[in-house]
Amino acid sequence: MPKVRLSGTVRGTDDPGREVRARLLYLLFSKGWDIYNSNGDQRITLSNIERKIIESEAFVFTPGATLEDMFKAISIFVGYQTIDRNLAGKPTVILNTDGSWNPFFAVLDHLNRMGTIKQDHRDFLLAAEHPEGVLDTLEMVRMKGLPDAGREKIGESKATSFEEPVPDDYIANVCVFCSATLEEPFYLADGESLGRQLAENKMGCVSGAGRSGIMGAVVEGSVGAGGWTAGSNVPHIIELEGLPDGLSSFWLRPDIYTRMEVMIENSDAFVIFPGGAGTVQELLALMIFKRQKNPLMTGKPVVLFNRLNPAGVRFWDPLIGLLKTFCDPGDFAIAETLDEILPAIRSGLVEKQPAGA
Template sequence: MLGTEDPGRAVRARLLYLLFGAGWDIYNSNGDQIITLSNIERKIVEADCFVFTPGATLEDMFKAISIFVGYQTLDQHLSGKPTVILNTDFSWDPFFSVLDHLNKMGTIKQDHRDFLLTAGTPEAVLETLELVREKGVPDPGRHKIGEAKGTSFDTPIPTDYVGNVCVFCSATLEDPAYLADGRELGRLLAVNRLGCVSGAGRSGIMGAVVEGSVGAGGWTAGSNVPHIIELEGLPDGLSSFWLRPDIYTRMEVMIENSNAFVIFPGGAGTVQELLALMIFKRQENELMAGKPVVIFNRPNAAGVRFWDPLIDLLSGMCQPGDFVVANELADILPAITSGLAKREAVPV
C-alpha cells in the first residue's frame, strides 16, 4: 500500500469491491490479518480461495509458491481451492519466468499456469474463481508410495562439530550427475565436521545428500511432514528427525537448527525455502542472524546455470550479502566456512 500515488491502488480497490460484492469475505486486504511462517497453514485451512494483487513482493511470491507446493504435495487443505493472480502491472512475470525455467530443468513437472491462474482484470478474477470452483483444481500427477511412518527422535550433535549446514534441494531430480554432486556435498560436510540438515526425503538430490553424509559417518538430521513422507519416504541413517505437521513448521525447525544454508538445484519447494530465508534476513529475524546462504548455481551439460532466473529476481529485491553464489561444487565449502567465520567474528 503506497498511498494515493500507488499505480495499483485503483485496480486493487476495484478487485476488493467486486469480491466483497460477490459475497467473498476478505483476509489481509488492509494488513489486518498478518500472515507469518508460523500461521500461514492456519490461513490456508481457513480460506476457500487465494487472490494475489499487482505489485508482487518477496512475501507475495513466498505465499504463492507455498500454495503451489501445497498443490504439488497433495496438501488436503488445498483440495479444490483456486488461486488467481491479478497481474495487470506484469510484476509477477519474473516469478513466472523462474517457474518456467525450472520446468525446463526438470524439477517442476507441472505447468504452473494450471494452478496459479492469471487474470488481466478484476472482473476476470471473479470469473476465474467461479470457473475453478465448478471444474476443480487439476491433478498434479503425484501418487503416494507408502504410509507416513516415523516419529521424532534426537541424537546429540558431536561436541567437536563446527555447526550445521541445511541443504535445500530437489527430492525428484534423478539426473546421475546432480545426484553425484549431492552425495559429494554430504560427504564433504561430514569429513569437515559439519552437521547435515535436510528435508528428510529419501529420493532425488535430497536422498543423495543424506546418503553422502551418513556414508561418511556424519551427524545427519532432517524434518518432514506426514503427507510428503507418503510421497517420498524417509531416508535411512538419520541421527535426528523432527516430525512436523506442516511444511512451514518444518522449515522453521530446519532454520532453527542450522548455522548455514546451501541452495542446491531444486524445484518449487526449494524456491519457497530460499524466499523464506531472504524474507527473514530482510526482517532481521534472529533465526537468520549472521547465517550465510550459498546458492549453488550449477551448470548442466548444456552449460545452462540452474538458478540464473532466480538470482536475477532476487538481485533486485535483496541486499548485497544476503546470499553468495557458488558456480562450482568446490566453491561451496569455502563459502560456508567463510560465512561461519564472519558470524563468529561479530561481537555479541
C-alpha cells in the same frame, strides 16, 4: 459466505495498485465473497500460515508483487504439488495487471524446463489481467475444480520424531535445500559429494529428509561418511517420497512451514542446490528473514550452487536475477562449482563470528 484471502499491501494513497485493488474488493463483495486481509496489513509467519490457508476457500494475489507475496504464492503451489488436503479444491488467482509477477513466472517456467517442476504452474496459479477476470476464474474453478497434480502415495506414514545430540567437535550444521525429484547422475553425484564433505569437515547435514533425488543423495553421502545427519518432514510428503535411512535426528512436523522453521532453527548455514518449487519457497523464506533481520538468520550464510548443466545452462540464473531486485549484497553468495561451496560457508561463518572467536 465463502472466504477469499487477499495478498499484497496498499502503500498509501499514491499506490498505483490502489484503484485496481478497490475495484477487486467491490467485485468480490458483490459476488458474495467474504474477504480476509482486505487492507493488506495482516502479518503472515511460518507458524500461522497453514492456519490462514485452512481458514480460506480461495486466494487472490494483487499487483505489485513483493518477496513476501511470491513466498506465499510458491507455498500454495508447493501445497498443490504435495497434495495438501487443506488446499483441495481451493483456487489461487494472481492479478498481474502491472506485469510485476512476470519474473516469478519466468523462474517457474525455467524450472519446468530444467525438470524440477513437473506441473505447468499456469494450471494452478491462475493469472488474470483485470479484476473482472479474477471473478471469472474463481467461478470457473468452482465449477470445474483444479487439475490433478499427478502424484501418488507410496505408503502410509508412521514416522515419529527422534533426536541425537550434535557431536561436541562439530563446527556448524549446514542445511541443504534441494530437489527430491532430479535423478540425473551428475546431480546425484554432487549431492552425495556435498553430504560426504560436510561429514568429513565436522559439519552436520540438515535436509528435508527426502529419500529420493538430490536430497536422498545428500543424506546418503553424510550418513555413509559417519556424519551427524538430521532432517524434518511432514506426513503427507513422507507418504509421497518416503524417508531416508540413517538419520541421527528427525523432526516430524504437521506442515511444510513449521518444517522449514525447525530446519532453520537447527542450522548455521544454508546451501541451495538445484531444486524445484519447494527449494525456491525455502530460499525466499531465508531472504525474507534476512531482510527482516530475524534472529533465526543472524550470522547464517546462504550459498546458491548455480551449477552449469551439460547443456551449458546455469541452474539458478533466473532466480538470481529476481532476487537481486529485492535483496541486499551479501544476503547470499554464489558458488558455481562444488569446490566453492564449503569455502563460501566457512567465509560466511567467519565473517559473522564475534571478534576474538
